[in-house]
Amino acid sequence: MTGDPKSSEDIRLGLADRGFSGKILRLDTQVTGSSLSPEELEQRLVEMGFVEGARVEILHEGAIRRDPIAVRVANITIALRRSEAMAVIVE
Amino acid sequence: MTTASLRLALVGAPNTGKTSLFNRLTGSTQKVANYPGVTVERKSGSFSTPEGRSVTVLDLPGTYSLRGRSPDEEITRDIVLGRFAGEAMPDLVLCIADATNLRLTLRLVLELKRVGRPMMLVLNMIDIAKRRGVDIDLDRMSQELGLPIVTSVAVRKGGVDELLKRTDEFMARSHEAPQASQWATPTVADLKAAQREADRIIAASVTLPAKPDTLTTRIDAVVLHPVAGLVILALILFVMFQAVFSWAQPAMDLLSDSFSALGQLIHDVMPEGWGLLQSFLQNGLISGVGSVIVFLPQIIMIFLFILLLEDFGYMARAAFLMDRIMGGAGLHGRAFIPLLSSFACAIPGIMATRVIDNRRDRLTTILIAPLMTCSARIPVYTLIISAFVPATSVWGWINLQGLVMFGLYAAGIISALSVSAIAKFLLWRDHAPAPFMLELPDYKVPRLNSIAIGVYTRAKMFLYRAGTTILSMMVLIWFLASFPTAPVGAAGPAINYSFAAMIGHAIEPLLAPIGFNWQIAVALIPGMAAREVAVAALGTVYSIEGGKEAADAIGQVLAQKWTLATALSLLVWYIFAPQCASTLAVIRRETGSSIWMVVTFVYMLVLAYAASFLTFNLARAMGIS
Numbered sequence: 001m002t003g004d005p006k007s008s009e010d011i012r013l014g015l016a017d018r019g020f021s022g023k024i025l026r027l028d029t030q031v032t033g034s035s036l037s038p039e040e041l042e043q044r045l046v047e048m049g050f051v052e053g054a055r056v057e058i059l060h061e062g063a064i065r066r067d068p069i070a071v072r073v074a075n076i077t078i079a080l081r082r083s084e085a086m087a088v089i090v091e
Numbered sequence: 092m093t094t095a096s097l098r099l100a101l102v103g104a105p106n107t108g109k110t111s112l113f114n115r116l117t118g119s120t121q122k123v124a125n126y127p128g129v130t131v132e133r134k135s136g137s138f139s140t141p142e143g144r145s146v147t148v149l150d151l152p153g154t155y156s157l158r159g160r161s162p163d164e165e166i167t168r169d170i171v172l173g174r175f176a177g178e179a180m181p182d183l184v185l186c187i188a189d190a191t192n193l194r195l196t197l198r199l200v201l202e203l204k205r206v207g208r209p210m211m212l213v214l215n216m217i218d219i220a221k222r223r224g225v226d227i228d229l230d231r232m233s234q235e236l237g238l239p240i241v242t243s244v245a246v247r248k249g250g251v252d253e254l255l256k257r258t259d260e261f262m263a264r265s266h267e268a269p270q271a272s273q274w275a276t277p278t279v280a281d282l283k284a285a286q287r288e289a290d291r292i293i294a295a296s297v298t299l300p301a302k303p304d305t306l307t308t309r310i311d312a313v314v315l316h317p318v319a320g321l322v323i324l325a326l327i328l329f330v331m332f333q334a335v336f337s338w339a340q341p342a343m344d345l346l347s348d349s350f351s352a353l354g355q356l357i358h359d360v361m362p363e364g365w366g367l368l369q370s371f372l373q374n375g376l377i378s379g380v381g382s383v384i385v386f387l388p389q390i391i392m393i394f395l396f397i398l399l400l401e402d403f404g405y406m407a408r409a410a411f412l413m414d415r416i417m418g419g420a421g422l423h424g425r426a427f428i429p430l431l432s433s434f435a436c437a438i439p440g441i442m443a444t445r446v447i448d449n450r451r452d453r454l455t456t457i458l459i460a461p462l463m464t465c466s467a468r469i470p471v472y473t474l475i476i477s478a479f480v481p482a483t484s485v486w487g488w489i490n491l492q493g494l495v496m497f498g499l500y501a502a503g504i505i506s507a508l509s510v511s512a513i514a515k516f517l518l519w520r521d522h523a524p525a526p527f528m529l530e531l532p533d534y535k536v537p538r539l540n541s542i543a544i545g546v547y548t549r550a551k552m553f554l555y556r557a558g559t560t561i562l563s564m565m566v567l568i569w570f571l572a573s574f575p576t577a578p579v580g581a582a583g584p585a586i587n588y589s590f591a592a593m594i595g596h597a598i599e600p601l602l603a604p605i606g607f608n609w610q611i612a613v614a615l616i617p618g619m620a621a622r623e624v625a626v627a628a629l630g631t632v633y634s635i636e637g638g639k640e641a642a643d644a645i646g647q648v649l650a651q652k653w654t655l656a657t658a659l660s661l662l663v664w665y666i667f668a669p670q671c672a673s674t675l676a677v678i679r680r681e682t683g684s685s686i687w688m689v690v691t692f693v694y695m696l697v698l699a700y701a702a703s704f705l706t707f708n709l710a711r712a713m714g715i716s
Contacts, residue, residue, distance in 0.1 A: 034526060046283055048155070062411065067414075070531055
């Protein structure tokens with residue numbers, strides 16, 4: 001959900017490099033390259049454990065255009081495409 | 092309650108060991124069928140508790156929530172809510188959680204609680220959790236959740252004793268009328284709130300180890316490496332191919348020899364004058380069913396590999412590595428394994444598409460699976476190549492015959508990828524690709540007992556099909572090739588007087604533009620049962636007696652009677668032609684409609700005809716006739 005003031009340190013997880021480690025600030029599903037509707041994408045991300053405050057780290061990336069990425073969320077690893085990871089705002 | 096059997100339903104997120112728990116509870120009593128009207132597997136079984144109560148178990152499709160975003164997940168939701176027609180509401184819901192990974196399951200538990208059914212939480216893989224230093228305060232968690240909790244180790248003998256005991260206790264108690272369901276489709280806010288609550292409960296009752304599973308981290312550092320990962324994947328595939336094509340061969344030879352021996356035995360013991368029944372038993376029944384059952388060793392091999400890799404946790408990684416590569420042809424990362432299996436046989440490949448949850452992606456994969464060069468094409472390819480392609484070397488070191496074989500495989504793969512891209516463009520142009528989002532579970536030592544049950548169930552399904560659909564096809568084809576019988580004193584093989592020959596002659600004008608004579612047309616008809624049967628049929632129409640030894644003889648005859656252009660045309664025909672009745676039957680079953688079967692048949696036929704037409708005429712234009 002939006003509403004938090006944008007800080008200059010906000011990063012979209014979909015743009016982060018391998019090895020990036022941080023904390024989820026919020027989800028912003030309005031502008032992503034995903035085919036899912038913003039609501040559906042948000043629900044799926046939450047179902048996979050992407051909630052505010054969770055620690056994330058990009059562990060691996062694919063060979064072509066460094067996509068998809070494997071992300072450690074709290075203590076589980078989720079594989080997803082960068083287009084969907086764009087919705088995750090991290091610091 | 093003590094007389095009627097208890098209905099138990101297993102619910103859980105993917106990768107929680109739900110299936111191995113189900114296998115441990117029900118063993119070989121399990122039945123796999125489809126839910127009416129959908130192609131979702133219904134897995135059920137039964138067991139008796141230590142006190143002798145009988146329990147039936149339903150293994151519901153894995154899900155992260157009751158939202159029901161795929162047909163599988165809708166089944167889980169509807170059965171738990173008791174609104175699935177024809178399926179009784181479960182008396183007790185067992186929610187299975189991976190004790191090493193509680194975060195997502197606990198949110199599902201909180202959601203399930205709102206449904207108001209009697210429920211128990213099963214913390215599975217508790218042994219691994221303890222070994223990794225995950226310390227769970229069961230009393231505290233049970234109190235926080237307001238649910239009974241039981242731990243289990245599904246893969247160990249005696250690992251479900253406590254669960255059985257608690258089931259007995261549950262059944263012995265009297266029960267109040269169940270509460271009305273409070274469940275409603277959760278909104279994002281509900282999901283977030285539930286996740287926060289689950290995280291709070293975990294913080295209060297679970298002590299996590301300081302470091303994550305280091306073994307998984309270390310394996311993944313190599314296996315998911317952009318370069319090394321793909322090399323390892325290629326190596327695994329290489330071993331898998333070796334297993335399917337070389338290791339399964341002795342067993343296949345044994346089966347094939349046994350079936351011919353059995354056929355010969357029947358031929359010999361039957362009295363003279365029973366010719367028709369004799370022919371039906373030997374050529375229709377035994378060789379027909381035998382030609383399909385011969386593939387059983389390959390199917391067992393394929394599923395053994397798939398289930399081993401799945402259980403180990405590698406399948407999700409393979410999908411991760413291949414997602415972008417397959418995406419270029421409009422395929423989902425998860426389509427990789429089904430397509431791979433199709434190199435052995437399209438039937439297990441099409442069955443394996445069940446792992447793809449998006450319907451459009453699954454249909455595309457089913458459509459192109461028959462284009463992968465299956466092992467039944469090998470006898471036909473080998474026959475024609477050895478008869479027409481000289482065993483010379485090109486560029487000094489490449490064997491020309493091998494090169495042609497490789498070319499046929501490559502043509503299959505390239506055409507499959509092109510058809511997928513075209514299907515994506517024509518059929519689902521308005522649909523953006525389905526997202527790729529899946530959990531990469533921690534690696535686990537494969538559980539052999541569970542895998543054995545899985546392979547057994549698949550083999551049983553395959554044999555059942557060979558005994559029903561495929562058998563009836565075989566009988567039909569035998570009938571066409573045997574009736575009407577040859578008149579007394581007729582010259583030439585009996586098949587020349589049959590319906591098959593009539594059909595062959597009738598369609599000959601259609602096949603003439605692609606260089607096929609009527610003998611090929613006749614051989615293509617029994618070849619519908621299984622591609623390799625065409626080899627034997629060609630032997631029959633060219634009056635060559637004998638079994639396998641005759642293959643060389645057939646080759647020599649063909650080399651004299653056919654032009655090279657005809658031979659090349661037939662090779663190309665076999666890359667595309669929908670020459671397999673059982674594959675078509677499986678497509679109908681798996682898609683739940685005849686439409687996709689017809690679509691597959693028509694598009695493959697059109698491709699085959701067009702490609703053969705081009706090949707034949709190009710070859711003639713180039714003067715190789």
